[in-house]
Amino acid sequence: MTVSPTPHAHTDSHAAKRHWAEGLTVFAAVTLMIAGVLDIFRGIMGIAEDDVFVTTPSYVFQFDLTGWGWLHLALGAVAVIVSLGLFQSALWARVSGVAIAALIIIANFLSLPYYPLWSVVMIAFSGFVIWALCVARPDSLGGEGAR
Template structure:
């Protein structure tokens, strides 16, 4: 018995809707949370490598944004840890985590853009991951409900 009058489910309702299962809402939140954990780990690793050895990265000369590589490493490390920690809260469906996730993914996109002269491929991968995080968090129903 499904708990609905007459034993039938309302039209358009999925079996997982309303019980925290693997419904459409949760799919996008799981996707965004997984990408946040993955993207956070990638940022942590790039931050550690920038902090550990400055000679690993070769900056492009005459780049408009010339920043200290160790400073960027700390920014990536801290931002990566925060993004990584917010990922599981997004999976649990916390509204505050979705809002924080959107803000963090936006900050991460800016940091990855500024990271382009040091590791172009890695920065582009992080930009793509962050764009998918923003898309998944905005696509999942329930943010404006």
């Protein structure tokens, strides 16, 4: 004898998926906000030419520390703005969130020798953002992702 699911089983499953997707979007928004603020601080340290950065004379991607500072400051500011859009479940913010997190990963990979520990932390944060935004599908948000 087979038991047929009740009409509420599908509704409960859909609601659970929607809550899961909303939770991942909030996770991505908070994580991107943290990564953005940390990148802003890193940018300020680079612009001020703080002594916390290591200088590596034979690094392939050697750039001016002030230039790196401005790059990280700009990426951090955009990341904070995009994270605010993620709190509103905006579709543009989901797409931009993946793009800005990827750019943060690339920038931190290229600046690994200057501040290795912080770069690894930022790469991990940004990887979690990309994962969270790609796992939660916009159609599982019940139409809210199209705002």
